[in-house]
Amino acid sequence: MGDRRSKSFYFLGAFFIAYVLFLYGPMFAIYILSFQGPDGGLTFPMNGVSLVWFGKVFSGSGIVDIGAAFNRSLKLGLVVMILTVLISVSAGMAFRKAFRGSTILFYVAIASLIMPSIITSLGIALEFRLLDDFLVKHSEGWTTAMGLFTSGLGAHLTWTLPFGLLIMFAIFNRFDGRLEEAARDLGATPWQTFRHVVLPIILPSVVGIGLFGFTLSWDELARSSQAIGSVNTLPLELQGLTTTVTKPDIYALGSLTSAVSFLVIFVALIVILVLQARQRRHGSDAGKGMV
């Protein structure tokens, strides 16, 4: 590993570029095709350029009620995001001290992460079905406990929380514990230590947890499939459309869905950068003499 770039660098660099093209290429194909002309089909070439297919999505003609699914997914994504952040940060703090069952909780989280989604989804569906059967027998007029913000929310959290916890582990692996000790020595209560010392330091990564929470929920499909009840989320509608739609409106819908993802990613990254810049400005007065 000298200073000059070796041959393998150029070879691997080319491989990396090919991989990135492989990652993004197909996606760009459908972003372009969603501007297909009114007579255009599902494949290239472009038959003119138009916004017809976006119009179709917004007016809802030809496609099932996309607007409602869009709203449902958005609301669920936001709730999942907030809960993922709160629960993960809290649990991450717990893992900083020894508590009984911490090892078990860790392994359960990992198991939840790698469990085939269809099994989790089936389990939640069964749980709610049995609960419904029980309640129908014992209370008048009971219909179902299954729904977007009961079984659906739970299904999504089993997917987002392990990511949140792992990010918290990554944060605290690099965290300097002496900062907390210093705060305590200066008389801060545990809450003050958290609020004024720990939180500002970990905040950029916490935004990252929120990003994972929202995007994973927004795109979640396999775990929702059985556990969402009678209504569908946007990815479920999209999956249903893959077998029926023969017009580019599915691309337009795909582009819109991706646009939301990209917007969220963009905002989150900007917030992270701003927070980090702020930390650099306010973080340290080392070398600035006695205050």
Added chain:
Amino acid sequence: MPSRDLPHAACGKSFFLRRKIDLSMTQDRKSFIGWLQAGPMMLIFALFFLLPLVFVTIVSAWDYNEYEMIPAFSLRGYTDTFEGCIADLPELCTILKTYLKTVKLCLLTWSLTLLIGFTVAYFLAFHVRSKTWQIVLTLLCTIPFWTSNVIRMIAWIPLLGRNGLVNKGLQGMGLIKQPLEWLLFSEFSVVLALVHLFTFFMVVPIFNSMIRIDKRLIEAAYDAGATGWQTLVNIIIPLAKPGIVIGSIFVITIVMGDFVTIGVMGGQQIPSAGKIIEARLNALQFPAAAANAVILLGITILIISSLTRIVDIRKEL
């Protein structure tokens, strides 16, 4: 936190005061606060992960008819699943064929994601020298992971379809006369999409292992006359093994249970372990679906436990 008990620069009067309070705050109390903080997460996993798994296991041993499950002990779910497995010998029965196909798709996807993931991670870890570039390029690989899987599957249609770019291109060059039919809605497109979607799960853990390798080890090998290949095989691969194992666990468990990618990219024609469960569910045969889930779970656990023999996950995170 052992560091709290270490005397350090701040060991003035306050340090000793603090130590006294620390001692009076017994381990039990700390544990209690830990429980409070971890409580919500425990509750979610108990309600929406562990309990559902218990129900899956119980219901798998229930009876059922055309439209509902009957809470009486019966192994019908299992016997129906393995129907014909003995009678049809030496032919393989449906369930075994399905599992063989799933394992085949799984091994293909695993080897490709490992090859690509390792190479990409190697480039990022050892050839990209500036930290900023490392972050930017890693982010470039991560962004698609934050977008919808279904859309990333649909995205192959304009490329691989009968009138897609690939067929048009090959025909234009005169290489083929008829469009290739096996490009889309085939095992080929399933593996392609799986590799496309899940290589990320290999890149991240392998990169994570590689970045921790002490660069001096590589320099030492170089100084001792090792070739690039020898360094790779004798130093980098063994030290990146934890990442390789973790990535493998992710990819293998995802593909074994997958029904969405195989469904969409296989044109709903290719059977898989996950799709059996989905089909049983659509037929409202819950105990049969649960029995299949238990079988899939058993096989997945078998694979993971043999992989974790090689590496201790907890140590690596």
